[in-house]
Every structure is written in C-alpha cells, then in structure tokens.
Amino acid sequence: MIVKEQIVNQAMLLFRQMGIRSVTMDMIAEQTGISKRTLYENFSNKDELVEACVMQEIESRKEQAKRILEGSSHIIETYILFMWDHINRLRGTSPLFIKDIQKLYPQSICKQTNEFNNRMRENMKQFIIMGIKDGVFRKEINPDIASILIFEQIKVLHVEGGFETSPLSMFSPAEVFEHISINFIRGISTSKGLELVDFYYSKHKMV
C-alpha cells in the first residue's frame, strides 16, 4: 500500500501550499503521476483522502509533542519548545490549509481536529494551573479566560479573508506568532516565571 502513502504525501504538498478547497482531484492525480481512476481506487472520495492527510498531520504532531515533553525539564521550557515547533509548522504551511479544514469540514473530519484543539486548550489550562501552583504564573490569572485568550489570539492568524485584510498582513505569521506567544507567557508570569522564560528562550533561540 505504498501508493496510498505516496498520494497522501503529494496531496499534503498541495494542500499545504494552497489549502484544500482550491486543490482538485485532477491536480492531485497529476501531481502524484497517476490517473484519476487509480486515485479513486485508493480513496473513494476527496473527504476520505483529506481525512487521511489530517490524521497523518495529527499523528506527526502527537509524536512531536511526545518528544518535546520528554526533552524538556520544566513546563516553561515545554512551552518555549512548543512555540518553536509551531513556528516551524507555520513557516511551511499556507494559512488556507487550517482555514479550509475549519470552514469546509465542520462535521466528520473537523471532529478529529476539534477534539485535538479542545485537548490542547484543556492542556493549556492545566499548564497554567500547574504554573500558578509552581509560583511561575500569577495567582490572579483565571486559567479559563487565559487559556481561551491565547487560542483566540492565535486565531487572528487564521482569520477570514486570510490575513490580507488585517493590518498584520505586513508581518509573517511566524513572526506574529512568536510575538503573541512570548507576550502571553510573560503577561501571566511572576518574576520567578520571567527569569525562566528568559533562560529557556535564549537556550532555544533560533534564527
């Protein structure tokens, strides 16, 4: 079944570039170098193919998350590493990809990503609660509000009309994301937390 993987990989290449809506099955067949018929013998419809792509993406993220958790010694280091991981993903992916999944597939496939997102938000909330207990985040912080707000801020990157409408369009999504992430964690931090943010930020600094 190596051909199925081939198709998923080539489709992902196109999806990442142009989103899902504007990639046709003809394009995918051509890109993979197979006929449409063969394509449909492997995936009986587009949704099935998209689902396979999304699942692959989610799996990749889960594995990466596992690696990050194993490789970090403090929750703030974890946060910084997740930030860099996401920045790298943003750099290789058109905002259309995420946007299309959310707008076009709110039922079947989005179920997977929604579960994933809800788990992420819940993780973020627990992360904040842990940080407060640990004395790195301020105790005035409401973990519910704060965990929602960080994801709402990130949504700005995937806003309707791309990004072009927004005055943020002059800056790259990756740059804005870094700004948001660092400002957010510093905003909720105590002085002890800030020291750790500075420490781990310079430890993992990238260009």
Add this chain to the structure above:
Amino acid sequence: MIVKEQIVNQAMLLFRQMGIRSVTMDMIAEQTGISKRTLYENFSNKDELVEACVMQEIESRKEQAKRILEGSSHIIETYILFMWDHINRLRGTSPLFIKDIQKLYPQSICKQTNEFNNRMRENMKQFIIMGIKDGVFRKEINPDIASILIFEQIKVLHVEGGFETSPLSMFSPAEVFEHISINFIRGISTSKGLELVDFYYSKHKMV
C-alpha cells in the same frame, strides 16, 4: 434646540441597549415621546441621527481622555486609567452597539470612528515607543505588531455572533477586557515596568 439633544439622549439609551440595527425610528419617536414627523423634522434621516449620537460619544471620550491625561503622572498610570474608563463604558453598553457601527456604517459615519480608532492605534504605538525609551517596556517589542495585537484582542469582544458563539461567553466583557489589558502590558514590560504596573494598578483598583 433642546429637543435635538433630547432625541440624541433617548436614542443613545436604546442604541446602547440593543445596538443600532434593531432600533427603529418608530421606537425612537415613542421613547422620546414625540411623533415620527417631529423626529424627521429634527433629523432628516436615521444616518444623520446615528452620526449625531456617535459624535456625542466621541466627544465624551475625547473629554474623558483629556481628563485622564491631565490626571496621570506616568504613561503606565495613563494606561491603567484608560483601562478602567473603558471597562466602565463596556459595563453600560451592549456589544451590538459597536458591532453595528462597524458592520452597518462602514462609509460615512464609520469614517469618524475609523479616524478615531486609527488615532488610538497610533497613540498606542507611540505609547509603546515611549515606554521602550523610558525602559518600562522591553526593547525586543515591535511597536507596530504589539499595537495591532492589543486591538485585535479587544476585537474578540465585538466578534460576529456577539460573544455567544465564543467560549468567552461565560465571562463578562468587562472581566475579559481587564484580563487582556493587564496581560498585555505585563507581557511587554521590563521589571521596572512591572513594578509601576503593580503600583498604579493597586492605586486605582476598583470593584
């Protein structure tokens, strides 16, 4: 021309409660206790009346801004006072009011509010630049990105579908706004800045 003021005041009462779209001219006439004809003799159409209301609101804000600037001894105190002023306004105004102005009147009237908003964003940018020079905000901050981001965050409060769609619906706009404002300024602050935020926040603390 006391009757004109009467109309504006009564109309504002309704607009603040239910937005602009859902308030009819009949409702305004009834609320003011005059006939529709008299209403139209004072304002030849709804847009003119809305404009008068918006101008009154802008004037009120300008005066309040002047008072705040005069009454504060440091830019961080200014920021905290503006925050409380806005929280008080939010408490008395339905999100529909701002939403309707932005969605319904993007041309003539919105010109006024857009100018006002652009000036606010520019002020915010200058505020951040001053803060960096003064050593209260971090020098890594990009004043353009940061000034846009704070307004984008505030937009979450006026998002399409009210607020009801958003997971933030369980919290009051005022509460969320305070969270956003404090997190933002702490996020961009140096340790010197944080001390001042703490100082002025407790100085002006409200319930």
Add this chain to the structure above:
DNA sequence: AAAAAACTTTTATTGTTTAAAAAGTTTTTT
C-alpha cells in the same frame, strides 16, 4: 402645531434559478 395614523418607497433578507467548476464514473486507448 404637533401627534397619530395611514400611506409609499427603500432596503434587506430569503428563496429560487442558472451556470460553471469540480467531483465522481465510464469508456477508450496504450
């Protein structure tokens, strides 16, 4: 002279039709 009511006009929303593009299928070719 202004309120109340009855009226006309505009605007905004809703549903319907139509046309194009892409999904999905079948036939033909190599």
Add this chain to the structure above:
DNA sequence: AAAAAACTTTTTAAACAATAAAAGTTTTTT
C-alpha cells in the same frame, strides 16, 4: 492494468426575483 480522455452528476456560487420590515412621507385628527 493503468493512463488518458470523455463523460455524467453534484456542489457551489452568482444572479435574480419575491417578500417583509423598516425608512421616510403624507394625510387626518386633536
């Protein structure tokens, strides 16, 4: 046996028409 091409069906989006609500006007009443 799979690619290429030709085909049919579905979806989507745009254009248009019908409707209802509110804007705006005129007439009638107090």
